[in-house]
Amino acid sequence: MADQIREKATNHSVKVFTKSMQQLEEFKETFDGIYCIGNTLVHLNNLEEINEFLQQVYRRLNEDGVFICQIVNFEKVLENEDFTFPIIQKEIFEFKRRYDLAGEKVLFTTTLTSAGQSFSNTTSLYPVTSKRLLPILKDNGxxxxxxxxxxxxxxYSVNSPALIVVAKK
Structure with missing residues (x-):
């Protein structure tokens, strides 16, 4: 994905970097925008790590810089206590995804079945909601x-599929 962005950015004055979310302090530069999409934020382990990340984001943004973040609407997931995605059925494979509650975490399980073989993976996510995320953003400036x-x-509502945040410094 980063290679595709780099390729598209060659016609514009855009720099593309790939780092983990917890490596922002390694940059000496500041930026006009920081983009965190694809439900990435919830891979951090808890509110403390999310707060530390958002502190780094704020420090790395120029004045009037913008942070854009997209995650699944976990208020909807937590309210339903379970969330199963529609099955993606193609001629040569079947792809299933689901969320299950596990204490303070949500388990995201994917299963790919093809040619009679199934492969599953489960990832633990921290289901941050708008009610918890917005005060952290405000507290960080x-x-x-x-x-x-x-x-x-x-x-945005409890029934929205996503939570998109646009936060300006």
């Missing part, structure tokens, strides 16, 4: 925080 339920800037 973000001045303007907007939330949406999708990338089309639809209104």
């Amino acid at each position: 973000f001045q303007t925080i907007e939330i949406y339920g999708n990338f089309e800037k639809g209104a």
